[in-house]
Amino acid sequence: MSETTRAEATGPTAGATGVDAAETDSAAPDGQGGMPAVHPRRDRRRWLLWGALVVVLFLVPIYLPGQYLIVSTWVMTGAVGAMGLTMLIGQAGQLSLAHSFFLLVGGVSYTVLSSDGTDGFVGLGLPTALSLVLAVAISAAVGAAFAPVSGRLTGIYLGVASLSLVFLGWWLARVLPSIAGSTSSGRYADDLNLFGFDFGEKSPTLAILGVPIGQNERLFWLYAALTLIAYFVARGAVDGRVGRAWRAVRDNEAAATVMGVSVVRQKSVAFAVSSAYAGLAGVMVVWWYDGLLKPDEAVDSGTYSTAVAIAYLAMVVIGGLGSLGGAIVGAAVVFGTPLIIPLLSQGDSSAVLSSGGTAFSPVVITYLAYGALIVLIVLFEPGGLAALGRRLTARLKRS
Amino acid sequence: MPDTTAHPTPGAPPADVPAGAREIPTLAVEDVTVRFGGIVALDAVSFSVAPRSIHALIGPNGAGKSTCFNAVTGIYRPTSGRVTLGDAVLTDTPPHQVARLGVGRAFQNLALVAGSSVLDNVMLGRYSLTSGGFLSYGLRLPRTMRAERRHEERAAEICDFLGIGAHLHRPAGVLSYGDQKRVDIARALAVEPTVLLLDEPAAGMNASETAELAHLIRDISTGLSISILLVEHDMGLVMGIADRVTVLDFGRLIADDTPAVVQKDPAVIRAYLGSVEEESA
Numbered sequence: 001m002s003e004t005t006r007a008e009a010t011g012p013t014a015g016a017t018g019v020d021a022a023e024t025d026s027a028a029p030d031g032q033g034g035m036p037a038v039h040p041r042r043d044r045r046r047w048l049l050w051g052a053l054v055v056v057l058f059l060v061p062i063y064l065p066g067q068y069l070i071v072s073t074w075v076m077t078g079a080v081g082a083m084g085l086t087m088l089i090g091q092a093g094q095l096s097l098a099h100s101f102f103l104l105v106g107g108v109s110y111t112v113l114s115s116d117g118t119d120g121f122v123g124l125g126l127p128t129a130l131s132l133v134l135a136v137a138i139s140a141a142v143g144a145a146f147a148p149v150s151g152r153l154t155g156i157y158l159g160v161a162s163l164s165l166v167f168l169g170w171w172l173a174r175v176l177p178s179i180a181g182s183t184s185s186g187r188y189a190d191d192l193n194l195f196g197f198d199f200g201e202k203s204p205t206l207a208i209l210g211v212p213i214g215q216n217e218r219l220f221w222l223y224a225a226l227t228l229i230a231y232f233v234a235r236g237a238v239d240g241r242v243g244r245a246w247r248a249v250r251d252n253e254a255a256a257t258v259m260g261v262s263v264v265r266q267k268s269v270a271f272a273v274s275s276a277y278a279g280l281a282g283v284m285v286v287w288w289y290d291g292l293l294k295p296d297e298a299v300d301s302g303t304y305s306t307a308v309a310i311a312y313l314a315m316v317v318i319g320g321l322g323s324l325g326g327a328i329v330g331a332a333v334v335f336g337t338p339l340i341i342p343l344l345s346q347g348d349s350s351a352v353l354s355s356g357g358t359a360f361s362p363v364v365i366t367y368l369a370y371g372a373l374i375v376l377i378v379l380f381e382p383g384g385l386a387a388l389g390r391r392l393t394a395r396l397k398r399s
Numbered sequence: 400m401p402d403t404t405a406h407p408t409p410g411a412p413p414a415d416v417p418a419g420a421r422e423i424p425t426l427a428v429e430d431v432t433v434r435f436g437g438i439v440a441l442d443a444v445s446f447s448v449a450p451r452s453i454h455a456l457i458g459p460n461g462a463g464k465s466t467c468f469n470a471v472t473g474i475y476r477p478t479s480g481r482v483t484l485g486d487a488v489l490t491d492t493p494p495h496q497v498a499r500l501g502v503g504r505a506f507q508n509l510a511l512v513a514g515s516s517v518l519d520n521v522m523l524g525r526y527s528l529t530s531g532g533f534l535s536y537g538l539r540l541p542r543t544m545r546a547e548r549r550h551e552e553r554a555a556e557i558c559d560f561l562g563i564g565a566h567l568h569r570p571a572g573v574l575s576y577g578d579q580k581r582v583d584i585a586r587a588l589a590v591e592p593t594v595l596l597l598d599e600p601a602a603g604m605n606a607s608e609t610a611e612l613a614h615l616i617r618d619i620s621t622g623l624s625i626s627i628l629l630v631e632h633d634m635g636l637v638m639g640i641a642d643r644v645t646v647l648d649f650g651r652l653i654a655d656d657t658p659a660v661v662q663k664d665p666a667v668i669r670a671y672l673g674s675v676e677e678e679s680a
Contacts, residue, residue, distance in 0.1 A: 233537030240536030240547065244523045247512045255510035258472050259590065260498035260527030273533050 057224040061217035062208055069216040070288075071339040076223040077284040078331030080230045082315040083324050084277020087234060089313075090322025091243055092270035093250025095155060098146075098162035100308040101169040102275040104295075105142050106282025107304075108173070108180050109135035111189035111293045121187050122179050128192045132283055139279020140272040147268035166299065166306050173295030173304075186294030189286050192222065200291065215290075223284060227328070230277060234324050237273070246270055311335070318373050320384025329385050333373065338366040423450035423626055424485025424501075426471070426594045431480035431490075433466050433650075440466040442650040443480065448594060448643075453620050453627045455637040455658075458647035459670055464630040465507070467647070468598055471628075472504050473497045484594065499527040503592030505583045507599040507630075513572030517563060517582050520571045521554040524589025554589050560622070561585045561615065577608045581615075588619070595619065597629040601636050609633060613640050638662060646670065 061069055085099050113134050116125035126134070149161050173180035181187030191200025199222045204214040211217070237243055245266045248256035253263050285303060286293050296302025315334045319326025381388055426448040433441040441463045448454040456464050469475040471482050473494030482489040487500045503524065511520050529550055531543040558564045561581045566574055571582050580600060587595055600616070601609045613636050620627055631637045637644060638658040646654040646661060648670040654661050661667055 233534075236539050237533045237537040240543075241522075241526060241529055241531055242533050242536055244512075244515075244519060245526060247515055247519075248523050251512050252506075252510040254469075254474055255506055256523075257474065257494045258498060258502075258504045259523050259586065260495055261523075262493075262495040269533065 054228075057228075058221070060224075061213070061220045062211045066214075066216040067343055068340075069220045071336060071343065073216075073219050073223045073284075073288055074339060075332050075336045076227045077281050077288060078312070078315060078335035079227050079328040080284060081278050081281030081312055082319065082327035082331045083230055083234050084274040084281070085312050086316040086319065086322055086324065086327040087238060087246070087277075088270050088274035089316055090320070091238055091250065092246035092267060093154075094150060094267060094270060095159035096150075096162045096271070096274065097159050097306070097309045097313065098165040099274075099278050099312040100304045100306070101165040102139050102143060102278030103282035103285060103308070104169045104173065104180075104304040105275070106135050106139045106279025107189075107286045107293050108282075109138040109279065110283040110286060111181075111187060112179055114190045115188065119187075120178055121181070128190050129194055131190075132192065132280075135283050136276050136279045139282070140276035143275025143278075144268050144272040146271055146275075147264070150271045151264040151267050163306065163309070166304070166309055169304060170296060170299040180295045181293050183295050183297045186292050189291045189293055191291060192287065200287065219287060222287075226280065226284065230280065231324055231328070234277075238324065242266075242269065314370050314374060318370065318377060318384055320386030320388075323384065323386030325389070326384050326386030329389075333385075334366075334370055337369060338363050341365060421593070421624075422485075423593045423624065424487075425450055425483075426626060426628065427483045428467070428471065429481050429483065431467070431470055431477045431482060433463075433470055433475055434478045439650050441470065441477070441647075444647065444650070444652045445480075446645045446652065446655050448626050448628050450626055451620070451624045452642040453616065453629070453640055455641035455644045456628060456630045456647065457632070457634075457637055457644060461649075462647040462670075463650040464647055465598065466650075468504070468596055468630060471596065472502060496527070498590050498592075501591070501593035502596065503587035503590035503594070504596040505580075505587040505598060505600065507602060509576075509579050509583055511571045511579060511582055511586075514570055516568050517558060517571050517574070517585075518551065518554060518567045520582055521558055521585045521589050522551060524586040525550040525554060528591065554585075557585050557588050558582075560618075561588075576603060577611070580604070580612075584615075584619075588623070592625060594626040594628060597627065597631075599630055599632060601631060601633040609636055612636070616640055 060072070064072070081099060081103060085096065088094050088096055110131050112122055113124050113126045113131035114128045115121065115123040117123035124131075146162070146165070150158060153161055174183060177183075191198050193199070197218075199218045200215050201213075201218060202215060204212045204218075206213045238246075245256065245261040248259060248261055249263050249266050249270075256263055256266075282304075289303075294303070296305050298305065300306045302308075311334050315330030316327055317330070318333050319328070319330030377384055383390075428444060428446050431441055431444050432439065444463070444467065446454075456467060458464055466475060470477050471489060473489060473492060477490055481491070484500055484502065489497055489500065489502065492500065512523075529546060531540070531546070535543040536547075555564065555567055558567060561584060563574070563578055563581045563585060566578065566582075571579060574582065584595075584597070584600070587597075597616070601612055604612060616627060616629070617640055619625070629637075629641075641658050644654070644656065644658050644661045645652060646664070646667050648666075653666045653670060654664045656664070
């Protein structure tokens with residue numbers, strides 16, 4: 001599997017829209033023995049890093065208290081969704097404000113496929129793992145079905161057109177309670193069950209080092225695995241033929257066409273991929289809420305609302321458009337801070353909405369923080385935190 | 400098979416075809432008219448690019464040179480007439496499939512992805528020669544990754560040939576203007592074209608860079624033995640390297656001959672220096 005490692009060579013540069021001289025080694029390796037050095041040999045180190053990361057992620061739930069795990073898993077739903085959006089906006093250059101709609105599509109699809117049709121709800125009772133895969137596929141198909149619009153519009157026009165999908169989803173969920181559940185009580189989806197291992201286990205018998213491995217711990221492992229897989233797949237595609245086509249479409253459609261890229265097709269592929277990622281994130285959202293799928297009462301606030309669509313946009317801008325790693329950091333900023341601030345200050349994430357007597361509740365503080373971050377980033381570092389990170393590592397390497 | 404020339408076999412055709420034996424078809428522009436609303440940008444223009452020749456397309460600003468290029472590569476659909484490459488009719492081909500027929504094009508205004516590495520930019524030229532979508536790259540299917548490496552090696556070879564082999568992993572946007580032009584040409588060559596279209600390659604270059612470029616174009620022509628069609632303003636460059644020159648003025652073809660003959664053509668002189676009658680009047 002040593003073929004996978006080209007990512008490091010072009011990875012950091014591939015995602016950036018801007019030009020950053022500092023990010024490359026000044027001494028590019030030249031040909032040895034006549035053959036050009038296309039692949040710098042960093043294979044071993046990279047696999048060691050991946051291995052170390054997996055071990056750390058495996059140990060985290062054993063040492064971290066449950067409340068922090070809940071914050072982490074919420075951040076990871078954001079990370080998976082944001083990776084999809086950053087590919088669409090940052091790599092393929094298409095603005096979308098419909099990400100929360102595709103979260104809803106994923107969540108509803110999974111719930112309908114996995115749960116059995118009791119209590120007047122529509123349900124197919126398929127195995128949960130199969131339902132997960134199908135829910136992602138359905139989200140991708142719905143995203144691809146948007147192609148007649150996404151292929152014709154660009155920029156802010158596409159953004160506004162895609163926003164209408166959020167309204168459509170909100171309305172459909174309200175008029176179809178047998179599918180999406182009612183706005184007051186919702187409906188429940190099944191936990192993921194892999195070979196008898198229930199990821200929603202409430203009364204665990206399994207314990208590691210004296211720590212009972214319950215729902216929080218299991219979901220952390222599951223979400224960490226899904227996030228790693230989502231990253232791994234996206235990395236390969238972005239560094240490969242698809243990513244090259246997207247960047248060409250983004251920067252110059254005529255040049256892309258002349259090089260053999262079907263612009264209309266690649267725009268629709270980008271939308272489908274982004275929607276698939278949002279769909280996966282949507283399923284993760286449902287699990288995170290203990291399997292509860294509940295449509296929003298208002299279109300501008302709630303789990304699948306315009307506010308969430310904009311939160312995702314904030315993540316990818318803060319992280320750096322087109323950067324997969326940046327999307328993860330952006331998710332931590334936008335989804336993590338409102339939950340972590342009360343945990344750190346009061347030791348209890350239920351204080352999310354209470355302000356303790358001041359106007360500055362954690363939610364308000366977070367909005368202020370990421371509002372300020374966006375302004376600062378757009379002004380001083382349009383490449384986002386990703387570009388900042390690359391500059392820092394380049395400086396560290398030099399010193 | 401790879402021969403033993405000093406150069407790393409400049410753009411040798413795919414290894415299964417002996418170098419030089421690849422059939423190079425004639426590019427023929429037949430009676431092409433392009434209209435934008437009421438404006439006739441190209442008016443019944445016909446000329447053909449002989450296999451393995453260097454053919455220049457010149458004319459004053461707004462003469463229709465770029466329009467002609469865009470008609471050949473399918474960016475514009477001609478109102479009438481057609482463009483053929485051998486048996487293939489380019490004007491009936493969807494624009495994104497023209498590359499597959501063996502047409503490579505370098506752009507006037509550096510249409511590179513500035514933040515991506517040189518190798519990544521050049522690899523875009525391999526797009527129609529490769530396959531594999533989101534999942535086969537995402538999952539790193541062994542077959543896909545093997546093909547990717549093979550094509551990367553070829554892309555690196557082409558970069559070496561163009562003298563940018565040392566910059567493979569640098570972002571294209573940080574290179575000098577001249578080197579970026581080379582990346583653009585490398586990308587066009589990565590298509591493995593039978594005809595290479597160069598849109599004002601010397602634009603923005605100083606005299607010594609232009610001289611180097613002339614060298615390079617000749618190297619490409621002899622090394623790869625493909626046809627080259629270039630649009631150019633720089634007369635020195637054109638007259639020095641072109642086998643044949645086609646002159647456009649206001650969308651019409653006014654001359655089509657060898658450089659020596661075209662240089663003396665009164666219609667051409669008039670187009671470039673203004674009307675002779677006016678001066679004598």
